[in-house]
Structures are given as structure tokens and as C-alpha cells.
Amino acid sequence: MAARLLEFLTRERPAALVETGAHVGDEIAVVHREHLVEVLTLLRDHAETKMNMLSDLTVVDYLGQQPRFEVVYQLYSIPRKHRLRIKVRIGDDDGECWVPTATGLWHSANWSEREAWDLYGVRFEGHPDLRRILMYEEFVGHPLRKDYPQNGRQPLIRRPDAPATDDQTTRLLADSHDRRVS
Amino acid sequence: MSAPTPTSPPRIASNAAETIDARGRQAGELSLPPSLQQFADDAERLPTDELIVNMGPSHPAMHGTVRIVLRIDGESIKDADVQVGYLHRGFEKESESATYTQIFPYVDRLNYVSPMLNNVGFAMAVEKLLGITAQIPERAEYIRVIVGELARVADHLTCITASLAELGGLTAFFWGNRAREHIWDLLEDVSGARMTHSYCRIGGVAWDLTRDFDAKCKVKLAKVRGLVVDIRKLVDRNRIFLDRMEGVGAISADDAISYGFTGPCLRACGVAYDVRKDHPYSVYEHFDFDIPIADAGDNLARYLVRIEEIEQSMRIVEQALVQIPPGAVIVDDPLVALPAKREVYNSIEGMIAHFKHIMDGLRVPVGEAYSYTEGGNGELGFYIVADGSGRPYKNRCRPPCFYITAALRQLIVGANIADVVPIFGSLNMIGGECDR
């Protein structure tokens, strides 16, 4: 069932694929970033696949490997009842850490791309409103990255009208580095 | 100088048509003295500014803390910004340092009104990675279905009664809560807790049902049915309820699918997608149950789908209680299940196995899997990346109500402030699941 999807992709867009595979019954295709929107559009619109739902969009941080991030799209077709996982691998340098947005294809990409930006720092070029969604605006860093410590401290946010205190505790807490290298 | 007397006392007429006076005002509107009337006429012609109004996050109707920033013009909403994340507790980050069994209390607190369904969903994802889905004993599968469907009943009751309470129908709220208490009594008997059960384990469930569960369940389900019938009598043809819910918050099927709607919200748009029927898992194929579909996609449709689903879930539970076989409640695999306590305390092998299971976690081979079940709000998915150790490398929960809440903006823009509450209530956004 879903194996046909991989055959379909290999037939229609062989240049877009980096690799295909399956694990415990899930079909996975890794595509190049340049061809991502093309592949997603094809999967959404083609009569054979009709993947009309972007079920989930997330990022996996393989710290230590190159490229570091994998942006994972779970696609589902309600009429055809098949699923496919599309992945794109990107690095973490400033010029590298981006992916074209899928908001033009499915509305569900809007919020899930905001979440991916918030928690992983992956930009989505063309997103209409890429801002944090789960964390507050003054949050520093991207918490789900593997090098963000589990017990990280954040800078204190001072109310604009409140005076700066000289309290030693405040000074200490305001150190935004976590002392525990974990 | 005495105050001018009004020219005539206010008239209240039985026939509305004959009381529309020169200015087009209808019966019931008081006629004002000329000085005040001038003022009122001027006020009608004055331009009004749009106002930014904040709803939440601390608001009785913003379930699970959501902040909606509204730009309103009078009563109608011109634009809205739905801000979630107030209940973000770092579920994914915590999962990365917890063993698979330690994650069960975390998943309980995702959709905390139907925790059993989260338990089952997560357990199935890990079992998929381990490759032991076929080895789960049948009794364990039936138990999972029973507690899962009871949780679904509780979920739908929560949504409906909370919505009704916000509309002003407190009676239904109390009756619905009574019904929920019955469900929680049953689940407390089974797991020890009313809401956050941590009852499932990888490979089965933690322990068997109580001996009197069958009898108690029948009694309780009858009571729940009675209460649901009563609620429906109060609500289904209630003028106020219909006026506020029918046609309000409507979304088309195409939009809904594009937004990633699943579950009752999608079925209310006419799309017949239910994971239990389309991709049957566990023992759902053995049951005879229907999937209620509505067409309008509005609040009323969502309400009707949910209240019908309660009945269908109860049907499933009753069939499961009949079909459930005796047997083990957890897979017989020493790499997955803890050894019996008798062995743990009396033999070194049992002690070592228990020790390493708890401290290291059960080891899941390297790989990844996306496993999906029908949660209370729709397709509850878990995307787990395993690295061979006893702790997941990544544990992503696909939250059904996150995608549903994303559509809230579209639903309330153009509606009135008073519509925000029923629309939001009918979507059943659970903060724990949306924000994780």
C-alpha cells in the first residue's frame, strides 16, 4: 500500500530523492530541500496519492551528525488511506538552517512550522508569521535542541517600569548560562 | 422649574408591526425625552474605534489557558490572535531523559481528560518499535479498549458539559459531571487514580481489572446512559442552545482537512475518518459500532457527533466486557515486562532484571516509528525515534487539538464576542495536549 508511494515517487521525481526506506512498516522518503515543495505539491495533488492532510510536522536534532536537523513531514491521504513520511536534512549554520514553508499547501503547516521554529530554530522561508508559539517572546534559545540543557535558566524579564535591583540573588539568577554542563 | 413630563407612557404592544414608529424602532425600545433622544441619535452617527480586547489566559472559558487577543468593532470581531503555550511543560524534553515506562505519567497529562487513550497511544508506539504488537495478550488488548473507551466517554462529557456551562446551562453541567464521576469511579477501581492513571505498560497493562468490574461497569453505564438521555432532553431542542450553536463556527470540510482536523471536529464536517475504522488497531475489528457523522461543521454538529459517540463508546465497552478472554495482561517477554515480585525478592535473576528494567529502561532497538490511535480529539500520534537505549531520543506527540485550535482564528473572525465562548468550547481544546 504505502510501498506504492515510494515507487510512485521514485518514478515521478527520482531527482528529488536522497534515499527511501521503511522501518517497522512506515515508509520514509528523504528529499532534497530544493525539491521539497515540488514533492509535497505533487503528493497533495496527484490523483494517485491525494495526500490532503499534513498530519504532523516536526524536527529531529541529530547533534553530532552532519547535517544536523531532519525536518519530518507526516502526510496522510483521507481518500486513499495511505501515509508517508517525508524528511529533509539541513545543517545548523545560519545560512543553512531553513526550509521552504508548506503553508501554501496545507493550513496545518502554519502553526506546526511556528512550533518547529520556536523549539528548534529552523526557519521556514515564506511563512506569513514566523514567531514563537509555545515559548514566551523573550525566551532565549531553542529549547528542544540537544545542546540546550534540560535544566536551563533564562534571563529574568524585568518589567519596563520596575527599577533594577541590586539584590545578589537577582544578579546571580540573571546569569543566563546554566552552570551544569548537561 | 419642574421637569418636563413625558408626552406619553411607553407602550407595549402584542403585535410588533403596529409599534414600529417613525424612526423604525421596534417595540420594547423606550422613547426618550427630546434632549436625550438627540444625544442618542448623535451617538449612532459617531464613528467608533476598534478596540483590542484580551480574552484570557486567566479566564473561566479559556479551557487550559489560552489567550485570544481580539480586535473588535462593537461586538463583532475583526481579527484575532490565538496564543497558546501557557501550559507548555516540556513534555518532549523531559521524555528524552526518562525511561519509556517513566513516560507514562507524562503522557497521562497530555490530554488529561482522557488519559487512558494517551497511555494506550504511547504504549502502542513503543510496541511498534519493539515489534511486539502481535504478541500483546488479547486480554490486555481488551482491557485497553475498555478503559480507553470509558476515557473517551469522559472526554466527550467534559467537552459538552463545559460548553453548556459556559452557555448558561448549568443543570446539564452538573448532570454531566455526575456521569463523569461514574466513569472515574470505574477507572479509579482499575488503576487507583481518577484522572492520571499511568495504567498501561509497554506490552500490556499494569495489572488486571478488578473482579467486580464487569458488574459495576454495567450498573455505571446504565446510569451514565440515563444522565446523557436527560441532558439531551434538556438541550437538543432547546431554543437558546440551538440559536447559539447552530450555524455558528462553521468550517468547510476542505478547510478542516487542510487545517489537519481529525476526530469529532472533522466528522462534524462530513468527513468519515476515524482511525478505529479506517486503520483498525488493537481489537477494534471485533466490535460492532458506528461512527456518527454530521454535515454542517458548526458547533451544533460537533456537539451532536460527540454526544452520539458517547453512546457508541458505551456499546463498545459492553461488547468488550462480553468478549474479553481470560489470560495474562502483559506480554511474556523478559526484555519488556518486569518479572513477578515473587521472583524479584527471592532470586538474583529476578532482582537483576527488575533493577535494570527500572534503572536503564527497556531497550528499544534503533529506529523510528509513527503510531496513531483515535484519541479523544482525533488522531493522536506518537513519533518516537529510538537510539537503542532505554530512553527515547525523541518523543513527539502529534496533538490533535493543536491543529484544531489553529483554525480558531478563522472561525471567530467575523463572529461576535459572545460566539467565541461556544466556538472555543465546541472545539474541545485541551491545554495539556495542545501545549504539551
Added chain:
Amino acid sequence: MTTSDPPMPSRPRSATIILPAEPPPPIATTRTASPTTVKPPENKVAPAPVAPNLDAVPRPGEATVKLTIDGEQIEVRKGTNVLEAAKLLGRDICHFCYHPGLSIAASCRQCLVEIEKNPKLQPSCQQPVAEGMVVHTESPVVLEARRALLEFTLKNHPIDCPICDKAGECTLQRHYMDHDHQLTRVDVAKIRKAKHKDIGREIVLDQERCILCSRCVRFCDEIPGTGELTMTFRGDHQNLDIADGHRLDNAYSINVVDICPVGALTAKDFRFAIRPWELKATPTTCQGCATGCAIELQHKHEDAYRIVPRHDPDVNGHWMCDEGRYTYKELASDKRIRHARVDGQEVPLGHAIASIARRLRGNNKKVAAVFSGTATNEANRALADLAALLGAERFVLGRTAGKTDELLRDADKNPNMRGAIAAAGAAKHEGELGLELAGRAYDAVLFLDGTFELSEVVRSALGAINSVCLSDRITPLAEACSIVLPATSWGETLGTTINRQGRLRVLQPAWRPEGDRRERADLLRDIALALGERDLGSSRDRSAAIAQEFDHAGLDQLTREPIAARPTLLRFSNTRG
């Protein structure tokens, strides 16, 4: 240079100054020849303990052997055993009694593998590789043999996991989970033996837990050569015991705790202190003496709990001495100096640096700069630069000499005396420092470290002049100085030392420094900047330069990638398999 260097003196070199009864020992001083040159002490360097069991990676120029393991052909060094060869393929054949640093006993039989053309299973630790050998490590008969043997081993093993130190890093637990998943088949009472028997200065023996692998017996026989432990009786009654009338008091006794696969031998210092899965390990270098053994500092957050040796074939082999293990106690948090002090008052670091600049400014100030054999190269070199800027007189101080032996302990208890002397260049002898300080010859003195032992008279003199001490913990010297700057301890430093062999040894930080603690080189740089002098460069820059100078790839990576400096989980407790 012109003087012939004397051999290792029998008398310890002392840093106490008061009127020595005899003239200071002739080592490391060239008072007679050239009063301002100091030479590094020359030691008879014992070679690192050689591991009797070769690792299988083929070396160029050596004979190799081709064999097949589990269907994969590999080429390994001739003379290695099959177990080491299998390691090259990533196959970790379970074993108890084999250790690469000890002789082979082949007594546990856990490493049995199937070798074609051999009717019986062979212990892979004892089997030398042969050309064309075909080995199966996962065939059914091998798996059954492993499982059966574990069953035998576990038959008499006490149910001590909840109270046993080793739980979490226990080889028996790990092999059980990997190879034997059966519950017990016997219901017979286990053999009782002595539990928590105190057999030495450092070690407690639990005879019931012992699986009779004899690693400890072989260790005591071969490495320190003292042979205190022995197996008594045989068969079902075999028992590990201390030889009659003896105590396990050799200088390397805690190594038996590392090599014991179970919790039979436990260290008194670590007993019940913490569970291993709570610990993280940072690879660093021991600061106990000039040998510079490669160690793992195991810690939880900012508290160190124990030190374990790492395998370094060039320096310490698989072992380290007991004295070195206790150096983790220097890192205790209750003694840490977190903030700068000026004249007894805690001040922000910036104030203290400004104070120092004020007090050192001026051409007529006579300054003494005291280099330290216990500080890193970065710190010493930074002090050299600052001393050049100030025109300061240089001294090199260190810890007093201690016990030595042929194995790993060096008499020079300073991890970096060579580095300090090299950085200081032309320096005066330490004996003179005390006299000159006591005689108020200087207006200011800058101590790179607080660990020197100076006499009461000298310390009281320090209060009167401008004395600055860069110290990581409270010591008598730090308390005597008028200004104390908080420095990082060796557990928080990224730095280098030079050991007695002239090798570069790297210190890796295990946690980030708290409060105002900074690297010494960074503090000295701030002092120079406050004096209006040039930027001396940060400690990190100096480490990178040293990495270039010594061509040390590991250090280079540490300076450039902070991720590389993160501590890791322990080897097989927690989740690293």
C-alpha cells in the same frame, strides 16, 4: 647547563623557609653556577606499565593474521587473542576474568566461542589468532553456553543489588540482561560467606558477591607485586580472601575496585556515596604528581565523587595510584572561593582587579611573581607575560616532594613543574622567596596558586605588603594574602600541563565555574588591561596556541568546539550501553 644534573635526591625538597638546618638540597637550583636559572628536575622515568595483552589493531611493519569472525574477514596483529580481534568488529564478547592489563587466566569461561575444526568451545581470551581461523561468536551453542554459565555464576550470587555499590555499573547485571533472560531454576539455599570484611586501608571485601574471576589476585601479584589476595579452597568452596596476617595496603589497592566485575571489592571512600547512573564522566588528567595519569573525573553537577583511571598506553596503562584518586577532594564545594576579597572584604571582581591595578601601578614598585607547579601552562605563561610587563622578579614554587616508586608515583607532586619552569624562564629559587618576603624586599607579590606552604612568619609578612593570590579554594596562603581572586579549580579548567615525560596533558572542565571564578590566565589578562597594558589574550586562545605548538588534535578540538567539552555518561551505567 654546565652543571651535571644530580640524580633523584633522597631528601624531600622543602618549601618551608625558616632557617633550614642544612643547606637546601642541590636539585633544581643553580645557585652555584648561575643564580637565576632553574632547571627542570630530572627523574628516572619508569615506563608506563605495559599491557600484556595486545590490542588487535594492525601496526605498520608488524606481522598480521587474517581470520573470519561471524562471516566477516579482518586482518589483525599477530599474537592477539580472538577476543581482542572481535573488538575490532565492534563485537564485545562477554567476559569476566580477562583484562587487557593483566595476565590471562581463562578461568571464568564466559568468553567461549565456537571455532571451526575445534570440537569444544574455546575461551576467546586465551585463543591466539591463527591464519584462516573461522570463529562464530553468536551461534546457538555459544549463546547457550553463555546463558548456562551465567546461570551457574548467579546460582550463589547474593541478592544484594539494592545495597551493592556496583549496581548500575555491574558486569554481571549487564551480561545477564544481554545474554541470559531466564529466571532461576533452582530453589536451593545459597552458600554463605563473609560480608563487608575490612581487608585493607581502602577496601572492603564481600566474599559472597565474588564470582571468583581472580582479576584482583592477578592484579596484586603483577602490578604492585605485593600479592595480598588469594583464592582459598576450590570447587564449590572456593573463596577469595586476604592472605593470613596481611592487609591490602599497597599503594595501588583501589584499582582492584575498578577491575572487580561485581561489588565484591568496594572502596571505603566511595561506599554508598552515590549511584553511578547519577554521575557524569569528564576525561581529564590527574593533578597529584608529575606522572599525569589519564583519569575520568566522575561528578554530579558540580560535586566530584570519584576518580577512575583511563587507559593511556604511554603514561599510565590501565592504572593509577591511590593518592591520585583522593585529589578529587580538593574540588569540594565547601572550600571554594567564589568571590574576590580585598583586605578581608568580599567585593565584585571588577573592584578587586581595579584594586590590584592601583596597588601595582608605578615604576618604583618591586613586584614578585610566583609561578606554580600546580597551575596550568596557560596560567604560568600568562603570569610570565604579566611579569615581563611589570618587570617582576620571578619565583617558582610547588608542593613538597612525596613518595615515589617504580610504577606510577612520582616524587615530584607538582603536575606542571616543567611547564612552570619553562614559562618562568629565569627565576629565583624558592628558598630565597621566603627570605626576601620576610625581609620586606618587595612591595607586592603575586601568587599564581594558593597551595604553597609558607611558614607563619612569611604569611604574616604578606598581610603588610600588597599580596595577591589567585586561589580556587580556601588555604592558609589565600587567607594570609591581602587580595584574593577567585580562580577555577582543575575540575573547571580547560588547560594543559607537562608531565615528567615531557608530554602535554590536557585538563577538561567538568562543570562551569560558579560565582566570579575565572581562569587564572583570564584574571591576569584583566589585571594587565586594568594597568593599561596590552591585551594578553584569553586562556582559551592560549590553549589553542599550545595545541598548535604541541600538535595536539584533541586539545585543538576542545578549544574550538564547546560540545566536545561536555561530560558524558558513564560507560555502562546509565544508558551508554
